[in-house]
Amino acid sequence: MARHDQSAEDLALDRLPKASLNRESLREALSLYRYVRPYRWRFFSGLATLVVSASLGLVFPLFSGALIDAALRPEHATVPLLGVVTLNQVALLLAVSVTLQALSSFNSSLAFNRVGQSALADLRRDCYGRLIALPMAFFGQRRVGELTSRVSTDIAQIEGGLIDALPQLCRQSLFLLGGITLISLTSGRLTLVMLGTLPILIAAAVFFGRRLRRYSRETQDQLAATNTIVEETLQAIASVKAFANEAFEQGRYDRANTRVLAAALSAARWRAVFVAFFIVALFGGIVIVLWFGAGLLQSGTITAGQMTRFALYTIFVAGAMGQSAELFTQIQKTVGATQRVRELLREPTEVGPMAAAPAPTGPLPSRLEGAVAFEDVSFRYPARPEVQVLRGITLAARPGEQIALVGPSGAGKSTLTALLLRFYVPEAGTLRIDGRDAGTYPLGWLRGQMAIVPQDVLLFGGTIAENIRYGRPGADDDAIRAAAGLANADEFIRGFPEGYATLVGDRGIKLSGGQRQRVAIARAILKNPAILILDEATSSLDSEGERLVQVALDRLMQGRTTFIIAHRLATIRNADRIAVIDGGRVVELGTHDELSARPEGLYRHLSSLQFGPGETAA
Numbered sequence: 252m253a254r255h256d257q258s259a260e261d262l263a264l265d266r267l268p269k270a271s272l273n274r275e276s277l278r279e280a281l282s283l284y285r286y287v288r289p290y291r292w293r294f295f296s297g298l299a300t301l302v303v304s305a306s307l308g309l310v311f312p313l314f315s316g317a318l319i320d321a322a323l324r325p326e327h328a329t330v331p332l333l334g335v336v337t338l339n340q341v342a343l344l345l346a347v348s349v350t351l352q353a354l355s356s357f358n359s360s361l362a363f364n365r366v367g368q369s370a371l372a373d374l375r376r377d378c379y380g381r382l383i384a385l386p387m388a389f390f391g392q393r394r395v396g397e398l399t400s401r402v403s404t405d406i407a408q409i410e411g412g413l414i415d416a417l418p419q420l421c422r423q424s425l426f427l428l429g430g431i432t433l434i435s436l437t438s439g440r441l442t443l444v445m446l447g448t449l450p451i452l453i454a455a456a457v458f459f460g461r462r463l464r465r466y467s468r469e470t471q472d473q474l475a476a477t478n479t480i481v482e483e484t485l486q487a488i489a490s491v492k493a494f495a496n497e498a499f500e501q502g503r504y505d506r507a508n509t510r511v512l513a514a515a516l517s518a519a520r521w522r523a524v525f526v527a528f529f530i531v532a533l534f535g536g537i538v539i540v541l542w543f544g545a546g547l548l549q550s551g552t553i554t555a556g557q558m559t560r561f562a563l564y565t566i567f568v569a570g571a572m573g574q575s576a577e578l579f580t581q582i583q584k585t586v587g588a589t590q591r592v593r594e595l596l597r598e599p600t601e602v603g604p605m606a607a608a609p610a611p612t613g614p615l616p617s618r619l620e621g622a623v624a625f626e627d628v629s630f631r632y633p634a635r636p637e638v639q640v641l642r643g644i645t646l647a648a649r650p651g652e653q654i655a656l657v658g659p660s661g662a663g664k665s666t667l668t669a670l671l672l673r674f675y676v677p678e679a680g681t682l683r684i685d686g687r688d689a690g691t692y693p694l695g696w697l698r699g700q701m702a703i704v705p706q707d708v709l710l711f712g713g714t715i716a717e718n719i720r721y722g723r724p725g726a727d728d729d730a731i732r733a734a735a736g737l738a739n740a741d742e743f744i745r746g747f748p749e750g751y752a753t754l755v756g757d758r759g760i761k762l763s764g765g766q767r768q769r770v771a772i773a774r775a776i777l778k779n780p781a782i783l784i785l786d787e788a789t790s791s792l793d794s795e796g797e798r799l800v801q802v803a804l805d806r807l808m809q810g811r812t813t814f815i816i817a818h819r820l821a822t823i824r825n826a827d828r829i830a831v832i833d834g835g836r837v838v839e840l841g842t843h844d845e846l847s848a849r850p851e852g853l854y855r856h857l858s859s860l861q862f863g864p865g866e867t868a869a
């Protein structure tokens with residue numbers, strides 16, 4: 252039978268594209284069998300008990316028929332293998348078979364669920380591991396929300412396929428084949444009548460099923476549109492309120508919501524028709540068969556027991572046929588879901604953290620000196636290959652130097668630091684670290700030597716102590732306190748009633764911009780990197796907050812090669828060198844004094860905008 256009421260998740264699953272079932276796609280799906288493999292014995296035991304339980308199910312009408320015959324025409328009450336039986340003997344047989352059927356069903360259900368859930372846990376683990384190991388370029392090309400929902404719906408579909416559809420398919424196939432075989436042994440003519448009524452049922456199931464799915468999908472699409480509105484408005488809730496646009500958003504939502512309702516009601520109409528038809532067809536079919544059978548009974552061609560047996564088999568077969576369309580759709584969708592999951596599992600990852608680098612590596616120092624050299628580096632983002640972001644950047648930093656990167660928005664400053672972190676590989680040119688091509692270091696090791704304090708610090712849900720410890724997992728509480736002290740964060744953290752155990756993130760306290768930055772600085776101090784990247788770390792603070800952060804940063808920069816991206820030029824006057832980036836090139840390079848002295852220079856222009864023309868050389 253089709254599903255009559257669908258939950259939101261079912262609807263989401265409904266939208267999954269179906270794969271055409273061919274040899275190729277089936278082979279793809281079967282290749283996920285390796286997740287079942289470790290649990291195969293339990294899987295086969297589930298399968299075996301399923302066959303036992305289905306066979307006992309098929310025996311049930313036989314015994315029931317014999318029961319009737321034992322009452323009405325004892326000489327006809329026969330059971331295969333045992334011959335003629337009495338009423339009580341049949342009742343006992345029935346009781347035993349029902350008990351065995353219950354036990355075997357229990358075992359097969361448990362086994363399939365255990366195998367399925369264990370295999371899915373492994374699959375989820377692999378998918379997650381694969382996702383976080385994918386290169387940044389992968390995330391640039393896809394929307395993360397879409398990716399996560401895709402993985403979760405696909406895995407839910409595989410779960411349904413493995414735990415429900417597959418065992419059901421086995422069971423229903425056995426019922427169908429066994430039922431038809433056993434009926435035809437009873438009466439060939441009745442079998443023909445029954446088989447004659449079934450194709451109509453199947454055709455109708457397919458017809459209505461298609462209609463229903465179309466409207467379900469429509470509903471789902473409209474629902475997704477309303478969810479997008481909710482997401483967008485909640486993300487920008489401060490803007491919605493500041494512009495007093497609640498009514499506008501409510502109107503937008505209402506219109507989308509009305510469309511959901513309309514689609515859902517169309518679907519509901521078809522579903523109701525479908526249900527009504529199915530009842531007419533199923534029961535009508537049974538009535539026809541019973542009517543015909545009753546005629547045979549009247550003329551004495553068959554016994555009442557045979558008639559009972561026959562009616563029960565008809566119900567079995569009709570039930571199996573009715574489910575086949577739904578099951579087939581389920582299997583198709585599962586195959587589709589496995590294809591997409593396999594695509595994900597096949598995506599090439601970054602060279603795994605701590606894995607050997609591709610080129611010969613040589614012995615690794617315990618710590619980098621921190622010499623960084625960009626040599627004629629060019630780069631385009633894989634997601635936007637038509638835009639040349641960096642065009643032949645040459646820039647070197649000696650160990651411990653502070654290099655400031657300034658320039659207009661979109662010039663390529665953050666991109667340069669992304670290359671340094673090896674989120675991306677240069678398209679041309681070389682990045683050398685301590686004189687060695689950066690590509691020859693193991694990726695995880697190299698990143699372990701660097702730290703970044705981004706402008707917009709995102710803290711993980713958890714305590715403040717845990718967030719600082721992210722810089723060096725395993726660091727003890729004293730080390731965390733010391734780092735927080737150097738970062739000027741200790742004081743405000745102690746000011747909270749729960750101190751370092753204060754929860755931050757979604758369900759915790761919300762730290763101010765400057766406080767979050769100081770937590771990020773403490774994290775970086777704890778990591779003790781050789782190379783440091785500060786992306787506009789002081790841009791959004793008041794002067795007191797800025798002073799606290801600046802002092803903390805000055806401590807952090809001590810003895811480390813630092814790249815500072817700054818829009819506020821006051822913060823970088825003391826930098827060893829300032830590189831002015833424009834249009835993906837280094838257009839000026841020198842100290843604050845040197846660059847300020849160039850009358851036509853971009854740096855002088857930028858600083859005159861910030862300090863006024865008279866103050867540029869100050």
Ligand SMILES: Nc1ncnc2c1ncn2[C@@H]1O[C@H](COP(=O)(O)OP(=O)(O)OP(=O)(O)O)[C@@H](O)[C@H]1O
Nearest residue numbers: 391632634635640659660661662663664665666667
């Ligand atoms: N992940 C990305 N995928 C595609 N293009 C990107 C990506 N990140 C940045 N870009 C593009 O690369 C160019 C340089 O961006 P980048 O972030 O390096 O600029 P920026 O100098 O840091 O600017 P700002 O000072 O505003 O932070 C921009 O044109 C930007 O649109």
Ligand SMILES: [Mg+2]
Nearest residue numbers: 664665666816
């Ligand atoms: Mg930037």
